Amino acid sequence: MTRLVVREAARPTEIRFETTDRAAIAAAFADLGALYEHWEVAGDLPADADPSVALELYGERIGRLKEVGGYQGADVVRLRPDHPDREKLRTAFLQEHTHADDEVRFFAEGTGVFYLHIDDQLIQIDGEQGDLLLVPKGVKHWFDAGTEPNFTAVRIFTAEPKWEALYTGDAIALAVEAALVA
Numbered sequence: 500m501t502r503l504v505v506r507e508a509a510r511p512t513e514i515r516f517e518t519t520d521r522a523a524i525a526a527a528f529a530d531l532g533a534l535y536e537h538w539e540v541a542g543d544l545p546a547d548a549d550p551s552v553a554l555e556l557y558g559e560r561i562g563r564l565k566e567v568g569g570y571q572g573a574d575v576v577r578l579r580p581d582h583p584d585r586e587k588l589r590t591a592f593l594q595e596h597t598h599a600d601d602e603v604r605f606f607a608e609g610t611g612v613f614y615l616h617i618d619d620q621l622i623q624i625d626g627e628q629g630d631l632l633l634v635p636k637g638v639k640h641w642f643d644a645g646t647e648p649n650f651t652a653v654r655i656f657t658a659e660p661k662w663e664a665l666y667t668g669d670a671i672a673l674a675v676e677a678a679l680v681a
């Protein structure tokens with residue numbers, strides 16, 4: 500279930516606001532200059548399917564988003580518990596960073612947690628299959644796929660597909676993970 504949790508960055512175990520209502524999540528994201536939508540699921544991807552099948556299944560909606568947002572490229576990342584680089588990728592995603600481009604992600608299957616660090620707020624969104632998230636360029640954030648990642652996400656870019664993180668050097672992501680796991 501998609502869930503939005505707003506916390507104070509200095510006290511991540513204290514919840515200011517929490518909701519699973521998709522309209523409330525979309526409104527909260529809009530207030531932040533971000534975007535949340537839930538798309539009707541076009542079907543499950545076969546386990547042995549090439550991840551690019553997600554581009555075909557959601558091609559019309561991805562095309563609309565590209566046209567409206569001026570995006571040019573898209574690719575698909577599929578991460579499973581048996582992926583040989585899952586720990587390395589989790590470490591990279593789990594560090595607070597920004598991008599020179601919007602971070603646009605559509606969960607074609609599976610789940611993951613995005614954290615946005617805006618001023619003194621920590622906005623957590625537990626994403627699931629069908630969720631589209633747009634984190635505006637320059638917004639500090641990180642992504643947690645968990646220790647047993649299981650998701651397929653379409654990534655949409657303004658130019659050729661390339662994930663480039665600008666790490667902030669702030670250890671907040673690790674501190675938040677430690678506080679929430681404790």
